[in-house]
Amino acid sequence: MDEEVMAALAGVLAALWRIDAEWPDKPCSLAKLSKQAQRPMSVLRRQLTMLEEAGLVTLALDDGGVSGNVALSAAGRQMAAELWG
Template identity: 45%
Template structure:
């Protein structure tokens, strides 16, 4: 694995997924996006999405809810929202 493939120890794909979840939270804070919508927006297969969400969930950044039917949804946890607010926030005006 190359150092340039990582950004401060976080895979670029995970950062992209956090950015999508941050967008979802800003659009509708009370309504998590479905796993299908996230996979489509991210342009990745569901298996890849689930692996990435599992990693983010293990880190306490994402909450994933799955249904017996196979569907589900994901949203940022409080810690994930705080991280995204600091990472993706617009630069402060001087």
């Protein structure tokens, strides 16, 4: 992966890390993450797919895949803590 892609994925992880720190017991909606990460939903979904395949997030989509929730996985939480904690 090139540096631009890695920076974009890191930006999504950082936004998810901030959301998790502010609302630790609440699920993060895709809409909230899209707004916090300043990504259009189509771009965010592609980035989340990559992060999910890497084992850094868990993604639960509602019927139709239009909405859902996302959370850091244990590995994602550990990586984020090392980077921003």
